[in-house]
Amino acid sequence: MLLRENIQIKPFDARRNVLQVDENRHFLLNQATSDLVEILSSTTSLVEAHKSFNTVFNYSLSYGAFTDLIDKKLGGYRILKKDAVSLKPGIQNTYLKLKLPLLSARIAQLLSIPLQPFFTPRVFWFSIGGISLFLVGMVLGFAWPKISQVNYLTFMFLIYPTMLIHELGHIAACAKAKLKHGGIGFGFYFVLPVMYAEITNIWMGNKEQRIIANLGGIFAELLYAGVLGIIYLLFQSEVCLFACMSISTFVLWEFNPFVRFDGYWLLSDLTNTPNLVVKSKRVLIKVFSKTTFHQWKANKFKISASGQAIFLLGYGFINTFFILLLLGYTFITYQNEIIQFPISIYQILLKISRWDLEIQDINGALLSILLFYILSIRYLIIQYKSLIK
Numbered sequence: 001m002l003l004r005e006n007i008q009i010k011p012f013d014a015r016r017n018v019l020q021v022d023e024n025r026h027f028l029l030n031q032a033t034s035d036l037v038e039i040l041s042s043t044t045s046l047v048e049a050h051k052s053f054n055t056v057f058n059y060s061l062s063y064g065a066f067t068d069l070i071d072k073k074l075g076g077y078r079i080l081k082k083d084a085v086s087l088k089p090g091i092q093n094t095y096l097k098l099k100l101p102l103l104s105a106r107i108a109q110l111l112s113i114p115l116q117p118f119f120t121p122r123v124f125w126f127s128i129g130g131i132s133l134f135l136v137g138m139v140l141g142f143a144w145p146k147i148s149q150v151n152y153l154t155f156m157f158l159i160y161p162t163m164l165i166h167e168l169g170h171i172a173a174c175a176k177a178k179l180k181h182g183g184i185g186f187g188f189y190f191v192l193p194v195m196y197a198e199i200t201n202i203w204m205g206n207k208e209q210r211i212i213a214n215l216g217g218i219f220a221e222l223l224y225a226g227v228l229g230i231i232y233l234l235f236q237s238e239v240c241l242f243a244c245m246s247i248s249t250f251v252l253w254e255f256n257p258f259v260r261f262d263g264y265w266l267l268s269d270l271t272n273t274p275n276l277v278v279k280s281k282r283v284l285i286k287v288f289s290k291t292t293f294h295q296w297k298a299n300k301f302k303i304s305a306s307g308q309a310i311f312l313l314g315y316g317f318i319n320t321f322f323i324l325l326l327l328g329y330t331f332i333t334y335q336n337e338i339i340q341f342p343i344s345i346y347q348i349l350l351k352i353s354r355w356d357l358e359i360q361d362i363n364g365a366l367l368s369i370l371l372f373y374i375l376s377i378r379y380l381i382i383q384y385k386s387l388i389k
Contacts, residue, residue: 002040002049004081009034010204013272018203021079024182026203028274032057033073040070040080096187096196103184108171108197115172115220124212128219131226135248138229144245145238158228158243162221167197169220173213179205189260207269214265218251225251258319271311280316283309323375330372334365341369 004021009029012018017034019027029037035056043049050066053059061069075085103111118127167184174181182198202213225247232241255263260277268276331338344366 002043002046002081003037003079007037007041007079008204009037012203013207016272019079020201020204021077024198024200025077026200027077036070036073037079040074046070096189096194099185099187099196101183101185102195105181105183105198108168108184109175109181112168112172112175115169115223116176118219118223119173119176119212119216121208121212124215124219128215128222131219131222134226135222135229135244138232138241139245139248142241142245145242149238150242151239154239155243158239159246162224162247163195165220165224166217167195169216169218169223170197170199170213171216172220173209173216174199174202177202177205177209177213179209179213203274207272210269211266214262214269218254218262221247221251221254257315258322271308273308273312276312276315277319280312280319283312284316284320287313326368327372327375330368334369334372337365338369338372341366341373 006020006022008020009017010020012028016028016030019029019034019037021027036053039049039052039056043052046067047063050061050063053066054061070080071085074080075083076087077083078087118124164184171181171184179199180201182200184195184197186193186195188194197217199213202210205213225244228240228244228247231237232244254261255266257263257267264276268274273279337344
């Protein structure tokens with residue numbers, strides 16, 4: 001065999017297959033490249049592979065051109081046993097920084113056992129629909145409790161487990177579908193601390209399995225919120241109602257398709273478009289490049305785009321538009337607060353150290369300004385990297 005061990009290929013959609021190199025690296029291949037991989041996996045020498053390739057494709061490619069083709073299509077990805085091509089960048093997701101493992105795959109799976117029965121497809125779709133209707137009824141049928149009625153420490157005690165419950169939902173979905181998964185860890189998305197579950201291997205599942213796995217975290221949160229809602233109905237606990245409503249409202253934010261939360265991965269699966277942000281940016285840059293502008297000016301620009309290209313252009317445009325709109329609105333509305341933001345953060349940290357933080361200290365304006373800083377710093381970093389290349 002000319003390829004590394006444990007290489008696997010499975011269908012992804014009607015036109016492409018997914019190649020698994022290891023648990024964290026997957027590549028989409030067209031049918032021709034998939035056939036090349038199959039030839040290399042079933043032969044023991046390049047000479048034999050060369051003959052088989054020309055027979056399968058009815059070509060008369062020279063041996064040198066054949067090896068060049070292998071290097072071009074598969075080199076640099078550590079797919080080949082003997083790979084002379086330099087490691088190509090971008091073969092792993094890098095949006096999470098400073099990743100710190102917290103729970104091993106085995107412990108994560110054991111903790112997810114109570115959730116696993118819900119992830120049989122029929123049970124899952126029925127349950128997520130029923131729980132969603134129940135929570136909509138809770139939010140519309142009851143008024144939000146006043147902050148003075150809610151014990152802050154109890155509220156935090158109820159809210160913090162949702163981060164772990166969310167990730168256990170992803171793990172449970174993978175375990176039920178018999179897809180190998182990793183553990184649960186902690187990392188930073190831009191500068192925001194987040195928990196994550198290692199479920200990259202869901203690319204080896206079918207479309208429904210991928211969608212259920214990506215919705216698994218949201219489903220687990222909704223299930224938890226539903227339990228809190230039932231506790232409120234039974235015991236009239238205001239803090240449980242407040243936690244139930246807070247979790248239900250935050251789930252709406254998690255459906256946002258323009259940041260790498262669950263909504264982004266869901267849209268990626270529904271459209272069969274991995275690396276959605278990266279691909280949309282490429283299309284956007286190409287359309288608004290100087291070359292395109294000059295072609296349009298000289299009446300040489302021709303529109304010939306596929307449905308996917310139009311979707312990527314629209315996604316990239318809307319994404320960029322809303323980011324600019326958010327930055328502009330925040331800057332105009334909170335100019336003084338933006339200047340005083342470092343002091344505000346310092347005061348919040350002091351309150352946390354004294355166990356004196358109250359719910360009203362974390363308001364919408366503060367979160368908007370934090371997002372403003374994150375996006376602005378990210379933009380400056382990207383511009384700096386482009387200047388030093």
